[in-house]
Amino acid sequence: MRKFRQSAAASVFLTLSLSLFSQSAVPKLIDVHEHFNGEPGVLDRLLSKLDAVDGMGILLVTPQALSEASAFIAKHPNRFIGFGDIKLDSPDVLQQIDRFHQAGFRGLGEITSSQKNYDDHFYWPIYDRAAKYHMILLFHTGAVARNNPEQPADISFDRMRATRLDLIARHWPKTIIIGAHLGNPDYAEAAEVARWSPNLYFDVSGSTLIKKRDDYGFFRSVFWWSGVVSPHTPAGGPDAFEKLVYGSDTFRGELGEFEESHARYRAMLDACKVPPNVQQMIFAGTMWRILHNQEQEMAADPGN
Ligand SMILES: [Zn+2]
Numbered sequence: 586m587r588k589f590r591q592s593a594a595a596s597v598f599l600t601l602s603l604s605l606f607s608q609s610a611v612p613k614l615i616d617v618h619e620h621f622n623g624e625p626g627v628l629d630r631l632l633s634k635l636d637a638v639d640g641m642g643i644l645l646v647t648p649q650a651l652s653e654a655s656a657f658i659a660k661h662p663n664r665f666i667g668f669g670d671i672k673l674d675s676p677d678v679l680q681q682i683d684r685f686h687q688a689g690f691r692g693l694g695e696i697t698s699s700q701k702n703y704d705d706h707f708y709w710p711i712y713d714r715a716a717k718y719h720m721i722l723l724f725h726t727g728a729v730a731r732n733n734p735e736q737p738a739d740i741s742f743d744r745m746r747a748t749r750l751d752l753i754a755r756h757w758p759k760t761i762i763i764g765a766h767l768g769n770p771d772y773a774e775a776a777e778v779a780r781w782s783p784n785l786y787f788d789v790s791g792s793t794l795i796k797k798r799d800d801y802g803f804f805r806s807v808f809w810w811s812g813v814v815s816p817h818t819p820a821g822g823p824d825a826f827e828k829l830v831y832g833s834d835t836f837r838g839e840l841g842e843f844e845e846s847h848a849r850y851r852a853m854l855d856a857c858k859v860p861p862n863v864q865q866m867i868f869a870g871t872m873w874r875i876l877h878n879q880e881q882e883m884a885a886d887p888g889n
Pocket residue numbers: 695697724725726765766
């Protein structure tokens with residue numbers, strides 16, 4: 586009888602855990618890279634696109650769009666997560682991070698166009714503040730647009746190389762870092778820094794999968810270490826392609842990339858013969874695991 590009670594209690598517990606788990610089933614898509622700067626109507630349009638694919642979007646929200654975005658995210662917590670789009674060189678950047686954190690935002694990004702190298706010690710208090718809140722960091726990496734070529738600008742690709750994330754990933758080992766655009770065009774460098782850093786991932790949004798469309802098999806040479814056992818390779822790693830997460834880089838309210846980026850990712854991964862279970866991790870599973878781990882860390886230590 587006692588044994589029965591024990592096993593009954595265990596099965597009730599199991600049922601409860603399963604029902605909690607099933608309430609939050611893994612979405613089919615988690616898009617880490619959706620910009621929002623208050624463009625009218627874009628949140629509703631994004632919502633219907635995410636509803637249609639059972640997806641979740643990480644909204645990269647500028648400070649001016651914070652109140653609109655946080656109200657919308659609060660209404661649709663199963664579809665959106667907010668990241669604060671801060672500038673590393675803003676004089677009040679720490680206060681901005683505090684405000685985003687208080688609004689329930691879970692990360693910072695897209696960090697871009699800094700006046701110093703990303704890994705400069707000048708920025709370390711920013712990364713300390715993000716770590717205190719368990720925030721995820723999304724950095725632009727590689728070549729960067731020059732939208733107003735007639736205007737002088739203090740911006741350089743060289744400060745935003747994927748290799749600039751190596752030191753940050755090592756110094757804040759609990760901070761999850763995503764480099765956008767896979768360091769375009771320094772893909773091999775990006776992959777190599779990610780290979781040794783369990784807290785570093787990349788998306789391959791932007792022009793890369795357009796540029797390489799006739800040569801998608803190339804990415805097998807970038808993510809080369811699946812199944813390799815050697816003293817020169819981290820032990821027990823998953824498939825090398827699991828260093829990728831999915832990002833569409835929709836911006837200025839133009840959402841065409843939502844579908845097109847997805848189709849290009851799929852075509853590249855198929856061309857590289859990446860198995861379906863690994864593709865599931867890239868499109869949703871890895872970020873889902875990261876977000877769940879982050880929730881647990883936040884519950885254990887809110888950082889306030
Ligand atoms: Zn970018």
